[in-house]
Amino acid sequence: MSVSPHSEHESAPAPTGPVNLERRQLMLGSAGLLATAGLVGFSPLARAQGAPLPDYVGWKNADALIMHSASTLETKRDAIGRGILTPSDQLFVRNNLPAPDSSIMNDTEGWEVQIEGVNNPRALSLAELKRIGVETVVSVLQCSGNGRAFFPHGASGTPWTVGAAGCVAWTGVPLREVVRELGGVVDGMNYLTGTGGETIPAGLDPKSVMVERSVPLAALEQAMLVWEMNDAPLPLAHGGPVRLVIPGYYGVNNVKYVRRLAFTAGQTDANIQASGYRVREVGVPGSPDQPSMWEMPVKSWVTSPLTSATAGRSLIYGVAFGGVHGLARVEVSVDGGNRWAEARFLGPDLGRFAWRPFVLATELAPGEYRLVSRATDDRGQVQPEERTDNERGYGHNGWKDHGVTVTVA
Known part of the structure; x- marks a missing residue:
């Protein structure tokens, strides 16, 4: 197992009984660093008071979701159903930064991903990626904190129960084929590092908030650059136009709006990697020597x-x-x-x-x-x-x- 902390706010101690979980979900949110920067502007109580879903997820089925904040929506346990694929309009949402402006979806074919750490580095547009290859893989997408509501010490962050997970059919190009097209990985590279395309708020150190994650190079075997989800174009809410998907790995490693993929000797020093999503004992701060939230267990x-x-x-x-x-x-x-x-x-x-x-x-x-x-x-x-x-x-x-x-x- 692996873990890391992102800057979600500290929360009150968690009730442990199942009867209290829904009440706790209404009381707590996951605003964190974004809230302190004034970026979320949304009360987790607003959904209970009948507020509509935010515009970027307005197409989703509100009756199947618990809204913890504008950037965190959980699938209700009784909405998970008995099918294999999770309907896109019921799939949970977890964004570490506000979604980019919807204008990035105006020219999806022109979206570019810079590939580095290969023998022939270059930027590839979505149109070019589609010509390299295509594959569909069904995989579980799960937030690292799924099940957090059950921890008795009141772990900070969104109080997910079981609904920060879903099963999705992803369509895109296997990253190994892209790498082969670009001459292979440069010798000495140990990690695959993906960088998201979210806008970094002015006045903040990019490394403190940017979504940039490194995973072991072995993940190249199953990693994909995807542009479809459940047989439809990948929506903005889930990382469109292009998302890095690593089946079997926790959701934070599946970088949305991916703008850069680099094969690197070491892990990124962005906070979301260096101290975030790290597994450590209660009361201990995050550091790079702790296990990272990579592969998911049974x-x-x-x-x-x-x-x-x-x-x-x-x-x-x-x-x-x-x-x-x-x-x-x-x-x-x-x-x-x-x-x-x-x-x-x-x-x-x-x-x-x-x-x-x-x-x-x-x-x-x-x-x-x-x-x-x-x-x-x-x-x-x-x-x-x-x-x-x-x-x-x-x-x-x-x-x-x-x-x-x-x-x-």
Whole structure:
């Protein structure tokens, strides 16, 4: 597991009971450094008071989303559904900086990405990228802080429960083909570094807020430059015109509005990498020697039922994924993890980076049940029972916290 902190504001201690989570989501936001700079200008309470979605996400289904702030929208747990692909209008949104002006979508074919650290460096337009190659890969997109609401120490940042994740079909060119076209990676390069095209507010040190992330060079094998999402042009809200996507890696590494890709000897010194998204003990500041939020681990959770069910035959649904590895199986328990039964996968297997909806049919008598799920990847790594406590509430894949209590009548 890996992690890093971005400048989300400090929050009050988190209630741990599931009944209090929705109230906590209304109380807290993730404005952080942007709020201190006066850039967000949006109260997390506004959605509860009936405010419309911001313009750049105005096309989304507001009834399927929890709005924490103008830049953070979470998919409701009961909206995740039983299909493999997450509808684009229900997919969560997490922006570290305000989205660029919509005018950048006026000439998508002309959008350029500068490629560096290759033997023949140059800028390539989207039109040129499309001529190099094309591939569609289905993968889970998940925020590093998904599950943060379950940490008892009140980790700062957006109080995501399970909805800062979705499964998306990305279409674009494999980065390895682009690199081959440009003569290969220069010797001695250890990292792939992507830089976003957001506007840096005047008066701020660019390194303090810019979205620039480095991942190990091994990620080149699955990295893509994408221009379509779920068979439609990549929207501004999700990084259009062009986004770097690294299947199996946490969302922060999937740089939106990508303007520059560089193969580098070391990691970027931008704050989002140097001290941000780093896994460390509670109370410890971020530093470059700590694990970074790169590869995702195996994870699952129940999506239905969530609060109540009728006695008799019940179908328990959920989603599971292996992170950077394939998924082998998922089990469900109705008694909080004392006894387990293997669930059945729904629908086709769309590759090792996609999630698999699952279902377990069981008989439930009247009473109260604690429903939990536990996934195993194809390397034999089992989803752990407990979270790993850390300062920023990153990388939570413990099955115990993700359970739901259901009353059967």
